[in-house]
Amino acid sequence: QPSRESPSEAEEKTARKESSANNSDIFYRIQFLSSDRLLKKGDRDLKGLWPISHYRDGKIYRYTYGEAKSSRELNAELKRIKKLFSDAFIIKTDADGNRIR
Numbered sequence: 001q002p003s004r005e006s007p008s009e010a011e012e013k014t015a016r017k018e019s020s021a022n023n024s025d026i027f028y029r030i031q032f033l034s035s036d037r038l039l040k041k042g043d044r045d046l047k048g049l050w051p052i053s054h055y056r057d058g059k060i061y062r063y064t065y066g067e068a069k070s071s072r073e074l075n076a077e078l079k080r081i082k083k084l085f086s087d088a089f090i091i092k093t094d095a096d097g098n099r100i101r
Contacts, residue, residue: 025095028071029053029064030078032085036060047084053097064097 032049038061039045039054046052046063053064065081068074071090081088092100 026069026100027093027095027097028068028074028090029093029097030066030074030081030088031062031064031091031099032081032088033063034060035063039063049081049084055093055096055098057099062099064091064093 033039033045034057035045036059041050049065051065053067054061055064056062066074066077071092074090078088078090094100
């Protein structure tokens with residue numbers, strides 16, 4: 001049976017699908033530390049925080065913790081992390097963990 005959608009309705013539906021696909025590639029993380037060296041698990045600069053991720057920003061490594069689909073989901077975690085790292089804040093990242101500005 002042929003589709004009863006008009007061409008503009010079909011285009012709009014396709015655009016919505018593409019938009020939601022792009023949003024599914026966005027994650028929020030807590031950035032808590034920057035360093036000019038790559039830190040390993042157990043490094044005292046991490047203050048016992050694990051598991052962590054990092055991304056490079058020029059010559060600087062930026063360390064992140066947690067991952068959520070909305071920044072709101074990280075608010076409770078952010079309060080906890082701020083007790084260890086007072087400058088911690090939430091960033092938006094792509095699926096590979098690179099910051100989206």
